[in-house]
Amino acid sequence: MDLKDEASIAMLPAESRAPMPHLAIDIGGSLIKLVYYSRDGDWLPEDNKIWSSKESLGVSNGEGNHPLSEGRLHFAKFETSKINDCIEFIRSKQLHVGGQHHEVPSKNKIIIKATGGGAFKFTDLFKEKLGIVLDKEDEMDCLVAGVNFLLKAVQREAFFYMDGQKQFVQIDHKDLYPYLLVNIGSGVSMIKVDGDGKFERVSGTSVGGGTFWGLGRLLTKCQSFDELLELSHVGNNRVIDMLVGDIYGGTDYAKIGLSSTNIASSFGKAISVDKELEDYQPEDISRSLLRMISNNIGQIAYLNALRYGLKRIFFGGFFIRGHAYTMDTISVAVHYWSKGEAQAMFLRHEGFLGALGAFASYERHGFDDLTAHQLAQLCPRRESCSEGTLHSAPHCDVIKEKKTL
């Protein structure tokens, strides 16, 4: 099965007056993320691996008085290079027509909300293959909407990650803003969020997930991003990185607060004339790369948080993927550069922020009110999805690994 990743969360979008599409899509440089809605009982037989909550909520939309029917939000990922699999997936589930039990809307034109750069690039393809029009939603808008939704609506969405331990944080949504959202996709965007729909992209860096995977592929011949990440677990970056101790003969350069195990120069040992690429272990390369990139992102994020006086930094995007070591390096970087004054936070649904935001952008989804009012109140009553089970088989190893930490 080419389905890369799929997960669902029990959420209850409003049943709107008119039929609404039950799909939103975030087409990034390397991954396509889908968020789609199904009512309970809509399951296709092959969905059986997907965790589904037995719990359901009846929520009435105060304003429109439209009862929200019980249902779920599903989350799925595909590699962008395998976009045809994604299209096939949508077709097979008839997601683009609002689920197989729905009528095809009267108008011929089906509009699907989409975000990410690929929403522009693949417009024609979607039209041709599925006969749908991608309605492009602004990427940043979607990201922020997605995060705001999650942080307000889902309990135990945000967590710290230190020393292999997740520590969930309950954030008072009244005290949520402003915060810095660092979205690590192929590149990195740093967004200062001041409220719903109020945000500014203040910074970013081109050294992101694409750099990790791109350089990693060139250096290690790994076949997938996950494989590369996996390798990093067992690597030893000291073989490749030049440490402070390598320069100062094993002694700390304590005068300026650098210990001998500080990385002085990432890949700095690779300048050795005695060794070629083949002489290095892919594991070590992967780890060195991961640390270089995570550390760099953590540093720039911290400097930007400092600049704008932001207390919280949330990291999201596909680069993280719940990967323990990645989160750890980012956390350590933020901790290091801030001298312990700032902490990196992560989101459980970090990969789906954009898609979720796009989904939230349907005008009559009932999300707005839900997120703003009801769901926040509902949260305490509601058990959140149990962690780690959001992912389907392909991520099993990662999940297991996480549990051992």
Next chain:
Amino acid sequence: MAGPSEDYQNSLGNDDIKDQEDAHESSDPVDEGKDTEGDSMAHPASNSIHRSSSRPQLDLSKAAIQGNFEERDPTILLPNQSDDISHLALDIGGSLIKLVYFSRHEDQSTIDKRKKTVKLRLGISNSNRRSYPILGGRLHFVKFETHKINECLEFIDSKQLHCSGVDSRHWGSESPNSQPINNANNAVIKATGGGAFKFADLFREKLGVSIEKEDEMDCLVAGANFLLKAIRHEAFTHIEGQKEFVQIDHNELFPYLLVNIGSGVSMIKVDGDGKFQRVSGTNVGGGTYWGLGRLLTKCKSFDELLELSQRGDNRTIDMLVGDIYGGMDYSKIGLSASTIASSFGKAISENKELEDYRPEDISLSLLRMISYNIGQISYLNALRFGLKRIFFGGFFIRGHAYTMDTISFAVHFWSRGEMQAMFLRHEGFLGALGAFMSYEKHGLDDLMVHQLVERFPMGAPYTGGKIHGPPLADLNEKISWMEKFVQKGNEITAPVPMAKPGTTGLGGFEVPSSKGGTLRSDASALNVGVLHLVPTLEVFPLLADAKTYEPNTIDLSETGELDYWFTVLLEHLPDLVDKAVASEGGTDDAKRRGDAFARAFSAHMARLMEEPAAYGKMGLANLLELREECLREFQFVDAYRSIKQRENEASLAVLPDLLMELDSMSEETRLLTLIEGVLAANIFDWGSRACVDLYHKGTIIEIYRMSRNKMQRPWRVDDFDEFKKRMLGSGPQKPRPHRRALLFVDNSGADIVLGMLPLARELLRRGTEVVLVANSLPALNDITAMELPEIVAEAAKHCDILRRAAEAGGLLVDAMTNSIDGSKENSSSVPLMVVENGCGSPCIDLRQVSSELAALAKDADLVILEGMGRALHTNLYARFKCDALKLAMVKNQRLAEKLVKGKIYDCVCKYEPAG
């Protein structure tokens, strides 16, 4: 498997802030035991010789620059045990070894009676010379590759840099934690950089010297502070391939951010001398570029990798915003389609493997990734600490144009144009220089910017400090080197036409359009000259505002200027070589040297055409001086010697007639005739192509008379009436004559003898003291201060006014004894004096003049600048505290058009009263 955070937990401690205050000052390091010199100048301990043991202090305070130039506080006695003392400091980095060493000027103690008399007049005793706080000498900058450390050791050995004059008791550190040095033979060399630890044994074994390690950061900061204060145009911006030098006010230098990009990157906030803290850094630095680059491209050297980047196209590897957004800009957030969204983001493609990418593209992509990242983090830190200036240095930059462009671009981009990245010409040498500064008595503490002259001899300075092969020991080796150098063909063969500089575009992180063809890898590595420390140079005290003074009228960076002067100088070159060779007797040796000179000068010119900023900020004056220096380098001491002599004689022969003619005139007519005479005589100029042609058409007197007859007023710039009013007054009341006039003279022959000398005589007659200011060293056919006394003596034979004045000025010491009139009563004439200006160029930079001139200027209230070099090429716009008269004939069509909107042979008589 290591726990995910194991390394980090161990490694990332608190980023302790280092803030070196002036903690412990060592006691007065002037070792009294060594103070054996006869003169017993007291050294006031108050003045800047206190220094902490680990860190040099510079005291280049503004007060020193602005202040009182007459009063020189004697500070440090020079290390007095050796005349040819040399000192050496090293920065041994991972890839390069940088050497800074000091050599004393050859003693120019030729008996100079004129100088003596001037000094006597000024009450400067000879021993007072030692009161100069610094040792005159030269600071050399050279580099070696670290893996060729043996070449470095041989170099040191061949020049005996490690032992000459280094007395460990005197020069060794007196820091409390260093071992006392018992073995007098065991010289100590200050060194910094990681290799200082690594190679200590090698140095001991091969050279028998101890390496004393100096803290790297201390050295970096000390080096940067020294350069930024002591060298006028050390810092420059680099935008779109264009370098622009920035003059930084010492008083506004601090605080700044120093970003040192070595293997890793350190970001240092500098608050003052020895006051700094490492505030940040990144592990993504030069080592990352070279390390990853090696793994990805199989390049054999860092330079090769850099070179590759010039021809790269990062779009094949980087994921651009346009790649994601289907070619459209994501303009909402200010990202253009060509902005890099993800470095190496396209390399995730499954269709291509490492082998399928061009190494050029990989190198460029890597370079941009790292440069942008450093620029961004630097900017964020500068912002964080409110620092206006960011200086970037370290081996990663290596003067590489594209690297500087990308860093500049990143800083510009992230700061939205509010901050600029700056670079340093000597960037590779910060550490070594700082290590040098850490010697207790390097004598550089009090050095001021006007006491430094940078020269660019052939050899290491020409190649950006790099030593190729064995050191050049003597002239002969230099000539051979020059011959080989040119024969290599690919280096300097022919002047390279100036190409449009590469551009990075401003729309985003865009791909530069044309950098590949225009920038050679070594092209942008700036030439690092030899710094001549000339303690006797001073700022001319009569400048109205020394801070804003700019000597050059012609800025060679203006469009077309360099091309024009390039052509002019090259056309003139064969004639100059002929003269030079003839002046040395036309021997085979002279011919060979002449060839070498022509090659060397052409090489300089080609270099400049290729990289106009190669020698720092260049004006026409600097270019002309470069030529003179180049002549001297190949030991052509005075190319126009015989011509000057001939013309002086011919002119002196007709002087009596001219003086008689003048004496028959009324005062008013005479003044006009004198000024006409100066302008007319200024036509005799071997520096002007047009005039050289004239020479072949008539005798000196013919030309002079013809020229004077053509002096029809009004001149192109004609302030004569004002000048006359000041001199003669307008009513019955005569104005008070000037007290002392400084006459900056130009050419030999008619110019001095028939032009300036009669004018001087007129001033003397009116009771004004006259100082003839002439070059210290020959330049073209300019008269020198050495030659003047003889001419004056000869002229004095026929003129009583000149004779008495010259006697009073002490110019006729020898002449008097021979004179029949020796017994004649010495009248109370005002003196006629001669003083050297401190330079050897056809132009003059009044920020750097001899101390004698500066002293004599004290009482002067009239400055007369004569000739193109001193009144037009330079100083045309200079303002003085006293009356100033600028006289010149414009003997160049282009200059005439540009400066006075006139034509060739137009005259300038510019009078500017004081205030």
